[in-house]
Amino acid sequence: MASLAAxxxxxxxxxxxxxxxIAVFVGGTSGIGRATLTQFVNQGYPLKAYIVGRNEEEFRPVLRELHASNKTAELIFLEGQISLMAETKRLTDEILRREEHIDLLYLSAGFLPFLGRQETSEGLGLATAVGYYSRQIFIQRLLPLLRAAFNPDTDQYSPRIVNVLGTGVETTDLYLDDLELKQPGHFSVQSYAHHSATMTSVSLKRLAEQPENSGITFIHHHPGLVSTEIFKKSWGDQWSEDKVAGGPNAPSDITRSSPEEAGARSMYVMTGSQYGGNGIALTEGQKKGLTVNDTTKGSLFCVGDKLETLQLDGLLGKLERNGASAIIWNKTNELIGYYL
Incomplete structure (x- = not known):
C-alpha cells in the first residue's frame, strides 16, 4: 500500500x-466526491467541472469557496435527482448538449440502505438506482464524449471513468432471477453490497473490453471506510449516534481514513499512470497495476482500499462461463434501455 505521503x-x-x-462529478457535493472535487479544483489550473447534485442553493457556499481557490475554474452545477432514471437522462442530455468531449467521469453518489428496500416512483430499488443504474446511464450515454477525448498521439491526460463503490466484495452467489432483490428474504445491506459491486464490475468489464472503448481507462475503486456523513444520511430521520455500531461488518485491516485522505487517494487513482492511461509517472519501485484479466490494459482495473489491483479473472470468468454476466448485462439494459 502506498503511504499517504507518497x-x-x-x-x-x-x-x-x-x-x-473537462470533468463530470456525480456525487461531488459531499463525502469523498466533494473532497476529490476540492483537491481537483485547488490544483489551480484552468479546468471545467460539472457537479451533479440535488440542491444547488445548499451547495452554493462551497461553489464560492471553490471559485475563490481557482478563479480560472469553470464550475457548472447540474441540479437533479439521480435516483430517477428520467432525471439522469435529462442531466446527461444537458452535458451532451454542451460538450463535444469530456476527459473524466467520476461517480461516487450512493448510500447504505439501512432502512430496507425502498422503491423509486419508477419502480427501481432506491439504493441500486443511485449506486448502479443511474451510473450506468451516465457511463453509457457519455461514452461517446470520452471516446472523443482520446488522442493516441499525445502523452497528455487520457480519458477515464472512476467508479467509487465496493470492489473486492464481488460474488458468484447471486439471486440471478431477482437482481433487484424484491423477493422476501433477499434484501439486506450485505446482499445489496455484494450484488451492486458484482453488477458494477461485470458491466464495467464488458464496456472496457469493447474495442471502441480501448482508449478509455475504466476503474472500479473501493475507498475503504471513510468518516463521511454516509451513516447519518443513510439512516435519515431515524439517525442516532448509537447507529454507528450497527454498520456493516468490515475486515479489521480495511483502510480507514478522513474524506481528505480518501480524496487524495482518488486524485491518485484518476491522475496517476499506475492504473492505465497517461498520467503522473511511476516512482522508483512502483509497478504498473494489472486489470482483472492480469494485463496492463484492455480491461477493467479494480482498485482496492489499499490501492492494490485485484485480479478477479477467476470470479468474473466464472460468471461469464455460467451465463450470469449476460443475465446481469441484459437485465441492466432492459431496465434502463429506454433512457439510453
Whole structure:
C-alpha cells in the first residue's frame, strides 16, 4: 500500500497536462466526491467541472469557496435527482448538449440502505438506482464524449471513468432471477453490497473490453471506510449516534481514513499512470497495476482500499462461463434501455 505521503507527493507533481480539462462529478457535493472535487479544483489550473447534485442553493457556499481557490475554474452545477432514471437522462442530455468531449467521469453518489428496500416512483430499488443504474446511464450515454477525448498521439491526460463503490466484495452467489432483490428474504445491506459491486464490475468489464472503448481507462475503486456523513444520511430521520455500531461488518485491516485522505487517494487513482492511461509517472519501485484479466490494459482495473489491483479473472470468468454476466448485462439494459 502506498503511504499517504507518497500519494501526496505524486499528486504534487500534477500539471495542466496530467489533469483532466473537462470533468463530470456525480456525487461531488459531499463525502469523498466533494473532497476529490476540492483537491481537483485547488490544483489551480484552468479546468471545467460539472457537479451533479440535488440542491444547488445548499451547495452554493462551497461553489464560492471553490471559485475563490481557482478563479480560472469553470464550475457548472447540474441540479437533479439521480435516483430517477428520467432525471439522469435529462442531466446527461444537458452535458451532451454542451460538450463535444469530456476527459473524466467520476461517480461516487450512493448510500447504505439501512432502512430496507425502498422503491423509486419508477419502480427501481432506491439504493441500486443511485449506486448502479443511474451510473450506468451516465457511463453509457457519455461514452461517446470520452471516446472523443482520446488522442493516441499525445502523452497528455487520457480519458477515464472512476467508479467509487465496493470492489473486492464481488460474488458468484447471486439471486440471478431477482437482481433487484424484491423477493422476501433477499434484501439486506450485505446482499445489496455484494450484488451492486458484482453488477458494477461485470458491466464495467464488458464496456472496457469493447474495442471502441480501448482508449478509455475504466476503474472500479473501493475507498475503504471513510468518516463521511454516509451513516447519518443513510439512516435519515431515524439517525442516532448509537447507529454507528450497527454498520456493516468490515475486515479489521480495511483502510480507514478522513474524506481528505480518501480524496487524495482518488486524485491518485484518476491522475496517476499506475492504473492505465497517461498520467503522473511511476516512482522508483512502483509497478504498473494489472486489470482483472492480469494485463496492463484492455480491461477493467479494480482498485482496492489499499490501492492494490485485484485480479478477479477467476470470479468474473466464472460468471461469464455460467451465463450470469449476460443475465446481469441484459437485465441492466432492459431496465434502463429506454433512457439510453
Amino acid at each position: 500519494l501526496r507527493a505524486s499528486n504534487a507533481q500534477l500539471t495542466s497536462a496530467t489533469l483532466p480539462k
